[in-house]
Amino acid sequence: MKYSVLGPTGVRVSRICVGTATFGVAPGPQESDGVVGAALDLGINFFDTADVYGSTSTFDRPGAPPAAERESAEEILGRSLAGRRDEVVLATKSGERRFDPDAGLSRRYIIQQVEQSLRRLRTDRIDLYYAHFPDPNTPLEQTLAVYDDLIRQGKLRYVALSNHTAWQMTEALWIADDRRLVSAPVAAQVMYSLLDRSAEKELTAACVRFGLSIIPYAPLHGGLLADLSILDRPIAGGKRYGGPGYSDTEIAVARRLDQLARDWGLGMQQVSLAWLLSRPAVASVIVGAETADELRANAAAADVELTKEQLDVVSALTAGTTS
Template structure:
C-alpha cells in the first residue's frame, strides 16, 4: 500500500482509507467489523474514517475497539462533527458547544487521546464561521486534534473559511476535503478541485464505488444480490436504490472489458480512476467482508493510461454529473445518472 501526502500538510495517508459509514453498527456486528479491520491492516491500510453520527456513535465505538492493540502512531484516524447526534437544539451544527462536546465524546468512543483529522461534516449556515474556526483551532492547540478538514462544502464556503482563518491569525488551517467523488459523480471538478489545488487541500474521496454500483454486482434486469447493500437493513437501501437504473447498469457492464484489459476488476478500476485524479490523497472505501477489503486495497497503486481514461468517459457519456451546484446536496439530490429500474 502506497501513501500520499495530504494536501500541503506533512501528514501521509494510505491511498485507501477504511471507512465505516453504513457498515459498523448498522450492517455488521463486532466480530465482522473486527475481521474487516484486520484485513485492512493486513493490506497496509493505515487510515480509518468515521464520524460521530454514524450509527449514532456505534461506528466510532466499534472502530475504537477494533484498533486496540495497534500502535497509535502508525494510524491516521479521521472523524467528523456537525450532523445531528441527538434531539436537543445544540446536538448538531458547528457551534463551539457542539464541536467541543462532540470531540470529547468521539475521543471516548474511539479510545484515543487525539483525532488525526477532524472534519466539519457539513457547512452550518446558523453558526458564524469564525466561531467554528476558533473552536477547531482551540482543539488543535489542546492537542486533541492534529489537522482540520471539511466535507461536502462548496468552493465559496471553503474559500470564506480560509480567508477568515487568515484574518483571525489562526495557526491551524484546513488541509483536507472529503467529497463524494467517482467516475459518475464529478461535481467537485469545476470549482472545488482547482481551489483545493491552489490552497494545498487534499481530497479524501468517499463513495469511489458509487455505493457499489461501479463494482458490477448489480446486473441490468437482474435481482439484486441477497448480501448487497440494496437488500440490506438500516439506511443502506434508501441510498443505493435511488441510483440503480437500467441505463446506468448497462453502461457499467460496458466498463468490464476496459477493466479486464487493464488487469483489474470493475471495483479496482473505479478506485484506480479516483486515485488518478488531481489532488486526491486517498479513497474512502467501506466493506462488510474481509474479501472486499482485500480487493479494494489492490485497486491502489494501479495508474491508468490516458487511453483508458478516455474510453471510460466515452462509455459513461451523459451519465457523468459535473454540476458544481450540487455540492453539499448529495443527500437530497438525485444524481443525473439515476434512472428508473424498469
C-alpha cells in the first residue's frame, strides 16, 4: 500500500480509504468485520464514516433490515476496529440535515454529535472530523470556534470540510487565520470521478494553492467505473439512494474505459482509481466495498501507475466536463 501526507498535518494516510456508508446493509454487520480486517491486512489505515451512515432510510434496500433495526456504520466500524484503533486514521462527519431538522453545524449540535460519535466508535478522539454539508443557518465562525474548542480538549485532532465550495474553503481558512484558531481545515471531501469532474473547476486550484488534500468520494461513480455488470443490477448508481440510474453518456464513457483497461491488461476499477489518484491534490480516494474481495480489487489500484500517455487518453474521455 502507498501513502500520502494529509494536507499540512504530517499524518500519513493510505491512498485507499475505506468508506462505510452502507455498512450494516451491504456489507452486513458480520461481513463488515471481514472488510475491515482485509483492509488492515492490505495496509489500509484510513477509514471514513459519518453520524448518519448505515442506519438511515436512504440506505434501505430489498433484503436488508429496515433502518430502525440497523446499527449505525459508526457502531459497526468501532466494533470491527476493537483492539486496533491506534493503527488507523479515523474520519467521521456531522451536519447532514436531510434526516433531522435540528441537524447542522451549530455549537450545540456539533458537541452533541461528537460525543455520540466517540461513544459509537469506541474511541476517545476522532482523527479527522468533517463538516458534512454547509449549514445556511449557522455562521462559519461559530462552526470553526467549536471545532477549535474540541481540538484543544483532545476530542478532535484535525477538521475538514465536505461538500463545500472553493470559496467556502477559502473563507474558512481566512477565519481560522484571522482568529488564530487551530481549526483551519486540512482537507476537502467532494464527489469526484472521471464522470464527475466539477471539483476541477475551482476546488482543485484552491487546495493546491493552500496545501490542502482532496479526498474524493464516489470515485467509481456508484460502481459504473468498476464493472459494467453493475448495469444488470436492480439497484445501481443513484438508484441506491432513491435517485436515477446512469445516463447514456455515462454508460458510453464507461464502455470506452473498459476497453482501454482491457487493452492495457488492467481492471477498469484500477484504471479509474489510478487516474483519480494522479490528479492534483488528491491524497486518498474513498472506496466502498461489499466484500473483502471487492476491496482487494480496488486496493490494487494504489499500486498502478499509468503512463502520461495513458493518463491523457483517460482524461480525454471526459475532457471539458468540469463546469
